[in-house]
Amino acid sequence: SLVSIGSLSGSTATSSCVESSSYSVVKRVSLSKKSLRRAKSWHCVCKYSVTATDFIAEQGNAVSLDSSSSTIRGGSNGDGNDGDSEVVLKPSPKPVLKSKDETLLSMNSVGWGSSRGSGDSDEEEERNKVIDSLDEVLEKAAKLETSKQSQVGSIRKENGNVNKMTPSNSYTDSRNANSTATAGKAKNLRSVWRKGDTVSSVQRVVKEVPKASNKFIKDEPKTVEGAKLESQSSVPLKPPQPPIRQPKLQARPSATPPPMIKKPVILKDVGAAPKSPIKDETGSGAAQSKGQPILIDKFARKKPVVDPLIAQAVLAPTKPGKGPAPGKYKDRKKGVSLGTPRRRMVDNDVEIPDEELNVSIPGAKGMLRKGRKWTKASRKAAKLQAAREAAPVKVEILEVGEKGMSIEELAYNLTMGEGEILGLLFSKGIKPDGVQTLDKEMVKMVCKEYEVEVIDADPVKFEEMAKKNEILDEDDLDKLQDRPPVLTIMGHVDHGKTTLLDHIRKSKVAASEAGGITQGIGAYKVMVPVDGKLQPCVFLDTPGHEAFGAMRARGARVTDIAIIVVAADDGIRPQTNEAIAHAKAAGVPIVIAINKIDKDGANPERVMQELSSIGLMPEDWGGDVPMVQISALKGENIDDLLETVMLVAELQELKANPDRNAKGTVIEAGLDKSKGPVATFIIQNGTLKRGDVVVCGEAFGKVRALFEDGGKRVDQVGPSIPVQVIGLSNVPIAGDEFEVVASLDIARERAEARAELLWDERISAKAGDGKVTLSSLASAVSAGKLSGLDLHQLNIIMKVDLQVCAFAICFTIPR
Numbered sequence: 001s002l003v004s005i006g007s008l009s010g011s012t013a014t015s016s017c018v019e020s021s022s023y024s025v026v027k028r029v030s031l032s033k034k035s036l037r038r039a040k041s042w043h044c045v046c047k048y049s050v051t052a053t054d055f056i057a058e059q060g061n062a063v064s065l066d067s068s069s070s071t072i073r074g075g076s077n078g079d080g081n082d083g084d085s086e087v088v089l090k091p092s093p094k095p096v097l098k099s100k101d102e103t104l105l106s107m108n109s110v111g112w113g114s115s116r117g118s119g120d121s122d123e124e125e126e127r128n129k130v131i132d133s134l135d136e137v138l139e140k141a142a143k144l145e146t147s148k149q150s151q152v153g154s155i156r157k158e159n160g161n162v163n164k165m166t167p168s169n170s171y172t173d174s175r176n177a178n179s180t181a182t183a184g185k186a187k188n189l190r191s192v193w194r195k196g197d198t199v200s201s202v203q204r205v206v207k208e209v210p211k212a213s214n215k216f217i218k219d220e221p222k223t224v225e226g227a228k229l230e231s232q233s234s235v236p237l238k239p240p241q242p243p244i245r246q247p248k249l250q251a252r253p254s255a256t257p258p259p260m261i262k263k264p265v266i267l268k269d270v271g272a273a274p275k276s277p278i279k280d281e282t283g284s285g286a287a288q289s290k291g292q293p294i295l296i297d298k299f300a301r302k303k304p305v306v307d308p309l310i311a312q313a314v315l316a317p318t319k320p321g322k323g324p325a326p327g328k329y330k331d332r333k334k335g336v337s338l339g340t341p342r343r344r345m346v347d348n349d350v351e352i353p354d355e356e357l358n359v360s361i362p363g364a365k366g367m368l369r370k371g372r373k374w375t376k377a378s379r380k381a382a383k384l385q386a387a388r389e390a391a392p393v394k395v396e397i398l399e400v401g402e403k404g405m406s407i408e409e410l411a412y413n414l415t416m417g418e419g420e421i422l423g424l425l426f427s428k429g430i431k432p433d434g435v436q437t438l439d440k441e442m443v444k445m446v447c448k449e450y451e452v453e454v455i456d457a458d459p460v461k462f463e464e465m466a467k468k469n470e471i472l473d474e475d476d477l478d479k480l481q482d483r484p485p486v487l488t489i490m491g492h493v494d495h496g497k498t499t500l501l502d503h504i505r506k507s508k509v510a511a512s513e514a515g516g517i518t519q520g521i522g523a524y525k526v527m528v529p530v531d532g533k534l535q536p537c538v539f540l541d542t543p544g545h546e547a548f549g550a551m552r553a554r555g556a557r558v559t560d561i562a563i564i565v566v567a568a569d570d571g572i573r574p575q576t577n578e579a580i581a582h583a584k585a586a587g588v589p590i591v592i593a594i595n596k597i598d599k600d601g602a603n604p605e606r607v608m609q610e611l612s613s614i615g616l617m618p619e620d621w622g623g624d625v626p627m628v629q630i631s632a633l634k635g636e637n638i639d640d641l642l643e644t645v646m647l648v649a650e651l652q653e654l655k656a657n658p659d660r661n662a663k664g665t666v667i668e669a670g671l672d673k674s675k676g677p678v679a680t681f682i683i684q685n686g687t688l689k690r691g692d693v694v695v696c697g698e699a700f701g702k703v704r705a706l707f708e709d710g711g712k713r714v715d716q717v718g719p720s721i722p723v724q725v726i727g728l729s730n731v732p733i734a735g736d737e738f739e740v741v742a743s744l745d746i747a748r749e750r751a752e753a754r755a756e757l758l759w760d761e762r763i764s765a766k767a768g769d770g771k772v773t774l775s776s777l778a779s780a781v782s783a784g785k786l787s788g789l790d791l792h793q794l795n796i797i798m799k800v801d802l803q804v805c806a807f808a809i810c811f812t813i814p815r
């Protein structure tokens, strides 16, 4: 009997063994598909063999089976339905378990012997495909075995039945012999698989398979399989590579993918040692025949290969003795010796510490007790250094408070001895025996002798500035809105402040002032063009006369930016310094307006030099103080000044909460014949409305009317806007803070409490004034007002139109 397995694509059968009946055989085979499938259900062995055949048929190939001796007709399957189909099948032989070697031997020698003898290449190709299909059969068998043990038992049982059913059939043709061998091989492989040693069997089975059957593995380098085999056989597999690499490592699928056999995914052991090329070749064929998806790290070969000798040299610890001795060389930057801790004591090389380098000690080298000598020298040097650093520096501007200054402190600031100051006082006819503290006027007199400028430094102003910052409450923080800036114009008298404001307001205030001197704070809301857009801002005009220092201080407290006007033909004058001191004390930015540049004798450069000498460095010279040269009379550069001021204001990020009760500061107050008590408020937060109940100092009342600076009556005013208020019980004090309260009772209660507090302060102040001290006497003498202790006091009642006028005359409030 002969079995011919060939490539019968389509209806062409090329088999030398069945030449005469090739067509009929093909027909039979095509008819036998169903029968073969049925045969699968007969018994296990038959199933295995038929499945292989069936698989080949499904692949579009026809298997010609011919037998001259024994033929099983389709009607013998037992169901009797396939009587018309002529199935040529040899019953499966009784399975005989063979050893692996026997199975393989039979497969190689017997199973393929006939086809080899034919020498037909088509037969070989067909044979290879059959081998692949057999592998598929093995895989399916293994699946069945492992998934359902119960089915395995039944299958075994069926095998026995099948064997019993066909005991008389003789297996003479080679096809059946091949089927038997395949079935035996399947069992052998299955048993081997169970043992876990899949490598050896798989390797041997695939060894003979041509490479054409597995195209997708062709491209893989042979070294990969070698590595795989070695890792399989001897080295345990490493954990699988991260899944990210897998898509890159998989081989590209071919146009007609070969049947894939599910095998354990084998990853290349990247870290494994390179394999010998001999193993690679054998292993490659095995892998290809299996059709296993082999994951290869394509980048493994690109990894730098380190020469073991070099690696050993790098990793080896440095040999001691070849490098420099520890501590031999020093780190130049740190001056610390490498490898050894820093030593304080010196050796013969004399390592001198930095702090001792300035001291020269003769004969230090080689001395036995050098450490002590150096220590004493360093102490001496440190003392000298400290003395140099502690040396007083003569001040050019001295801030003096209302309480004056002690002789010791004044002597320190003027870098002279106390005796020199006392001598000066004696020379002036003042005998300050036992006097420890000089009042403000005496300090001014002494400083004038030594050409030191004295400015007021009232700590109360700082406290009030702190109060100013407390204008905003926590509740306002999330309701803040932009508010117009409040700009205060300050400077020495007649330097052109009012003229400047007149030009900005297009008004003639300066011409109407009594004596040409400003006597109060004028508050004006002005619309200033900024980038072609009018923006509101508020100007406060303060008096420049010496008598109105309180006015300037008050203006500085409520302002956001101080504009200091300095006449270019006059330079810095006392009230210029005072205004600068107020602005600094208030912590507001300063903009310098160098005015009257149109006048003959104007020297703006000199003014800038003077300003820089007192700490106001012009921006043009690299400083941070903006200085604009203007002519208020002719209107030169006024726009530049306004632009600069608004830019500074923008940086201030001025905010307020208009949606709350108003609070602010009284900047001016008086008694009008027709209106009664009037006060000018500047709103610093919230909105003041007509009908609000306000309290400011000892005064309180309900707001009956509100007037803007132009005299226009309004119902309410917002933040930063100055407004004249009518309806107060009496005239408040300029500088008092005001706020809106809920009711008149609350306002009255607060006002009475405030009045009691002021009364106590007044009594204590009068008691202090009644004491005649040596200091006050000396001050009076130095002022040239009095001589001797026989003082005559004259009470005077002044009638003034504005409260500030009384301030200017008396310097203090005559309560």
Ligand SMILES: Nc1nc2c(ncn2[C@@H]2O[C@H](COP(=O)(O)OP(=O)(O)OP(=O)(O)O)[C@@H](O)[C@H]2O)c(=O)[nH]1
Residues within 6 Å of the ligand: 491, 492, 493, 494, 495, 496, 497, 498, 499, 500, 510, 516, 517, 518, 542, 543, 544, 545, 595, 596, 597, 598, 599, 630, 631, 632, 633, 634
């Ligand atoms: N040539 C010239 N004269 C000016 C200029 N600015 C002001 N003046 C004159 O200087 C004089 C004083 O000007 P005011 O504006 O009153 O000076 P002030 O600083 O306001 O004076 P007080 O308010 O009293 O401190 C006036 O006669 C002005 O005409 C200017 O730019 N050029």
